[in-house]
Amino acid sequence: MNIIDKAIQTATIAHANQTRKSSDLPYITHVYGVGILLAQHGCSPEEIAAGILHDTVEDTDLTLEDIKKDFGEQVAAIVEGCSEPGKSLSWEKRKEHTLEFLKHASDEIRHVACADKLHNIRSMREDYSNLGESLWTRFKRGKEQQAWYYSGLVISLSVGAPFPMLDELKVEVERLFG
Structure with missing residues (x-):
């Protein structure tokens, strides 16, 4: 089985019965969407697999050791890099760390x-x-904090070499937050 198919199976089992924030949409649709974006942008199979697995360590019983054992050091390192520090920290501290x-x-x-x-x-x-301003009640922090975080992401991701997907993120941040 190739690494992407294996990641799809692992994530599907790990995220079973989870839904997207305040909706009935299965959570797995998000990680599949991330994998598809990475594939559309010509990323490596390891990046695509890590994208599909990116929330497993934060949101399921899987550990980095499980990822490393089943997918190798490279995928585990990417998943680790995309995982926030412990949930014991405040939302602001976790987001500042990520940025x-x-x-x-x-x-x-x-x-x-x-x-x-x-x-x-x-x-x-x-x-x-569909929801207008009531959307922001879904989040631990409202529209202003989300705008701060997503604008900060664009800045932080812009520090390294440019890549086309970042341009798409910039456009979407501008469209949503102005």
């Missing part, structure tokens, strides 16, 4: 993180067109 980390992250981590955020913001923009 600082991405300034110096490998291209592979930056690609997967960008695909994750691009898929998220496109989903938010679609939901915003």
